[in-house]
Amino acid sequence: MKCKDFKEEMSLYIDGMLDKNKKNEFEKHLKECSKCRKEYKEMMKILNHIKKEEEVELPKNYKKELRSKLESEKKTSRKIKFKPFMGLAAGLVVILMSVTLYNNYLNNDKLMQGAKNEEFSYDKAAPENSSITQNENKNESKKRINLTSDDNNMKNINTDRKIIREAYLQIEIKSYDNTLEKINNYITKANGYVENVRSGYDIDYRTKDSEDKLKKANLTLRVPEEKFDDTIKYLDNLGKINTKRVTRNDISNQYFDTKNTIKNLKIQEERLREILKKADKIEDILQIENELRRIRKEIDRYTGTIKNWDRLVSMSTINIELTEVKYLNNEIKSLDKGIWFKAKEGFISTVNLITKGIEGIIIGLITISPLLILIGSLLVIFILIRRYLVNKS
Numbered sequence: 533m534k535c536k537d538f539k540e541e542m543s544l545y546i547d548g549m550l551d552k553n554k555k556n557e558f559e560k561h562l563k564e565c566s567k568c569r570k571e572y573k574e575m576m577k578i579l580n581h582i583k584k585e586e587e588v589e590l591p592k593n594y595k596k597e598l599r600s601k602l603e604s605e606k607k608t609s610r611k612i613k614f615k616p617f618m619g620l621a622a623g624l625v626v627i628l629m630s631v632t633l634y635n636n637y638l639n640n641d642k643l644m645q646g647a648k649n650e651e652f653s654y655d656k657a658a659p660e661n662s663s664i665t666q667n668e669n670k671n672e673s674k675k676r677i678n679l680t681s682d683d684n685n686m687k688n689i690n691t692d693r694k695i696i697r698e699a700y701l702q703i704e705i706k707s708y709d710n711t712l713e714k715i716n717n718y719i720t721k722a723n724g725y726v727e728n729v730r731s732g733y734d735i736d737y738r739t740k741d742s743e744d745k746l747k748k749a750n751l752t753l754r755v756p757e758e759k760f761d762d763t764i765k766y767l768d769n770l771g772k773i774n775t776k777r778v779t780r781n782d783i784s785n786q787y788f789d790t791k792n793t794i795k796n797l798k799i800q801e802e803r804l805r806e807i808l809k810k811a812d813k814i815e816d817i818l819q820i821e822n823e824l825r826r827i828r829k830e831i832d833r834y835t836g837t838i839k840n841w842d843r844l845v846s847m848s849t850i851n852i853e854l855t856e857v858k859y860l861n862n863e864i865k866s867l868d869k870g871i872w873f874k875a876k877e878g879f880i881s882t883v884n885l886i887t888k889g890i891e892g893i894i895i896g897l898i899t900i901s902p903l904l905i906l907i908g909s910l911l912v913i914f915i916l917i918r919r920y921l922v923n924k925s
Contacts, residue, residue: 533561538568542575694787694841695780697760697848701767702775708747708856711770715751715852718766724755724847746856753850760848767852772860775853787841794834801827859884 538561544550545558562569591597705711708731719726731749755763764778801824808820897904 533557535561535565535568538562538565539571542572546575546579692784693782694784694845695782696841696844697757698779698781699760699764699848699850700775700777700853701764701773701850702853702855703767703771703773704855704857704860705771706857706860708749708854711854712749712751714770715753715767718763719753719755722755722759722763724753724759724763726751727754727849728752746858747854748856749852749854751852751854753852754847755850757846757848760850763850767850771854783841783845787838790834790838794831794838797827797831797834801831 538558541550541554541558545555550558562572716726729749729751731747733745733747753763768776804820804824804827808817808824811817811820
């Protein structure tokens with residue numbers, strides 16, 4: 533007999549309900565297993581102690597009190613607990629606020645991303661070291677000279693830094709057409725040009741009357757490098773600057789390394805032409821001509837990169853996001869900034885902020901209304917099913 537079977541049949545043995553065979557097995561295991569024997573003795577002590585205790589009569593109203601307590605407990609269990617619904621309601625509020633804030637963020641970020649995508653990208657690839665292909669015969673390759681850059685010349689060249697300057701401005705303006713005309717006139721006088729213009733109406737302010745439509749635009753301007761700072765200062769005064777970012781990319785090392793590579797490639801090209809004049813075998817002539825074509829392609833590629841860098845260095849890039857608005861916060865100005873003027877300015881800003889917030893909440897509610905209807909329907913179904921189950925129980 534196992535200890536598990538012993539524990540299960542202990543009560544039957546004490547009550548004398550085991551048959552002869554099981555009783556013998558039980559007594560045999562009791563003699564052999566000290567652990568089970570100890571447990572059996574403890575059980576017998578408990579039973580002997582209980583037998584010595586006198587029986588106590590139940591209270592007179594015990595049954596009625598027990599019944600009333602059970603009925604009251606049943607009524608409280610039928611009450612619907614609203615804690616889960618409070619958590620669900622809090623979750624809905626969080627979702628609503630998150631969607632509202634996210635919609636506002638998307639509206640403000642759309643045109644900024646469009647301006648970023650239009651920024652001109654230039655080739656940043658570092659020049660590769662050129663070498664003569666392995667197909668050339670060994671005798672000719674031993675005669676070739678591995679050309680390196682002249683360090684003294686590079687020190688003199690590096691004094692002229694090659695810096696690409698770019699800027700991004702986000703400006704709120706009152707009159708789109710007037711501002712665009714001012715920008716065109718200024719850029720023309722500065723010997724620059726407008727490279728790209730994308731314009732449209734602000735979707736948040738679309739109305740039936742064309743006069744109330746507010747415009748937005750993304751502009752890419754190219755101005756001479758020496759007029760870059762003056763142009764930025766001029767643009768700062770056209771309206772309210774919400775975002776301003778100016779970057780300087782120093783490509784001097786890449787620029788002069790690439791020019792030095794072109795110089796070395798041209799020397800290699802001249803050397804190969806001299807070898808080509810002396811070559812007698814057709815195989816050698818074909819290999820040298822192939823190498824000349826490869827070097828010429830490398831020279832053309834690096835020359836194109838240099839020209840592109842020269843254009844970016846000489847003509848700086850300015851990306852502008854123009855947003856037409858009805859009112860500008862900086863319109864309230866006074867020579868004497870007293871406490872009442874500052875209070876008035878703060879009051880107007882607060883009212884504008886509250887108006888935009890209410891507008892965002894309304895748009896958010898309308899946007900997620902299908903989701904709210906679905907969640908409300910599921911909530912009603914859940915409450916009805918819960919009430920049905922409680923009443924049935």
